[in-house]
Amino acid sequence: MEGISELIERLRAAGVPLDDSIEEAMSSVDPSCFTDHSLEPFLGDRPVPFLITEGGAAKTISAPHMVATLLHHLEIREAQHVLLLGSKGGYLAALLDCMLGPDGVVTIIEPHDEVLLHTSERLEMFDSMGFLTVLPPEALEGWNGLSRRVDRVLVTGSVRTLPPEIEALVEDGGFVLGPFGGPVHQRLLKREKQGDEWIDTDLGGVVFGPMDLSESERSPLDPHSLADHLEDLLGLMSEVIEIEDDTLTRLEGLIISLRELPAGLPTLDEDSTEDEILEHPVMELLLMEMEWLGPLWPLFGDYMSVELANPGSPGDEEPGMSGGHEDLVP
Structure with a gap:
């Protein structure tokens, strides 16, 4: 495959x-089999889209x-059973299939219908060595009695906790690997x-897109999404800088107020007018708090901006893998 050998050499270096x-x-596994998008970002050691959802x-x-x-x-060994939470288009499953023999x-649990269909279609065309299957989350019901339990679980999107039904499947001595945390920052555990x-x-700090794809499809002024981001930012900032008690109390109050807003608020999009934006309940709430909140926005922006690591890029003058890894959704 053109470009893969050179990419591997750069990654190793x-x-x-x-x-x-x-x-x-x-x-051995051609990533172009799992996406119709250009592989140029991938060969430059960056994420590549495999699907743009209807949302x-x-x-x-x-x-x-x-x-x-x-x-x-x-720590893959041959003949293991690996459970993938989130398909990544099928590419990771194909790699694991080669390694497992x-x-x-490899069992994939994919919660999003469009992604599940895409992954199933691509893996049907893949000449697998072992057993590959793609299932919706509801297929997990009744799995607790399976004779063959799971040796490894790989979570491919950010989660705060792992569902108990997944934990129950893991063999003693097996483990779960994934990004645990909020929408702004996670730890690879x-x-x-x-x-x-x-x-x-x-294993370090990472930034993954959410496992729950609906979070990516929310309106920018979705109150629960904004509350989650503010809460995550607050936790991250508190580890680095000292926040005044009054500001901390106000931020916590704003987060509570956002979560108490009623369901079914108007959805804003690129066609929304200025009046519709300014009259939106979330915007009205933010504007009321702007006297103390305004000076914090630049700081929020600094913490929200994440430099995408790409140590295998051909343009890296000083390659290296120091610090955490970032895996952003474009």
């Missing part, structure tokens, strides 16, 4: 963890350095099951 099995899988949300295949990093931390199993306990290993 940048210190991205690439063992022989990961390199062989990435060399306008972009679903992406992760940047190659993140793909390799996730596969490395999964003919006795391996390896959560290993040891008896009745879960042992967490923090």
Whole structure:
């Protein structure tokens, strides 16, 4: 595949963890089989869209350095059963299939209908070695009694917690890998099951798109989405700077007020008029708080901006993998 060998060489030179099995899988699976979009971003070590939903949300295949990093931390062995929460278009499942061999199993749970259809169609054309299946979340009902449990769970979108029904599927000694946190910032956690306990290993800061695709399709003035972002920002900022008690109280009050707004508020889009925007209940609430909130907006912007890591880019003069990884949705 044109460009993949060079990409792998750049990733290795940048210190991205690439063992022989990961390199062989990435060399064997053509990412163009899972997206109709140009692979130019992918070959530049950036995420590439595989689907734009009817709601306008972009679903992406992760940047190659993140793909390799996730596969490395999964500690894959042949013949394991890996559960993917979120399909990433089928590309990750195809890589895992190559690494797991003919006795391996990859089960994909995809909550979004459009993505599920796309993934199913692409994997039908993929010549798999082992067993691949794509299922909706409701298929998990009754799985607790399965004879073959799950060795690894890879969560491909940000979540705050893992559903108990997923945790119940994990074999003792198995683990979950994924981005845990809010919409602004997450931690890549390896959560290993040891008896009745879960042992967490923090692998660094990341920024993934949400597992729940409806969050990406919300209006910019959706009160619950805005409250989630403010709450996440508040937690992140509190770790770095000291926030005055009065400001902290006001922010917490604003978050509560946003969540108490009634359901069914008008949806704004690019065709909304200035009057419609200014008269929107969320905007009215923000404007009432602008005297103290206004000076904070530039600070919010600084914390919301995330530099996308792409250590495998051909333009990197000083490649390296220091710090966390970012995996943004374009």
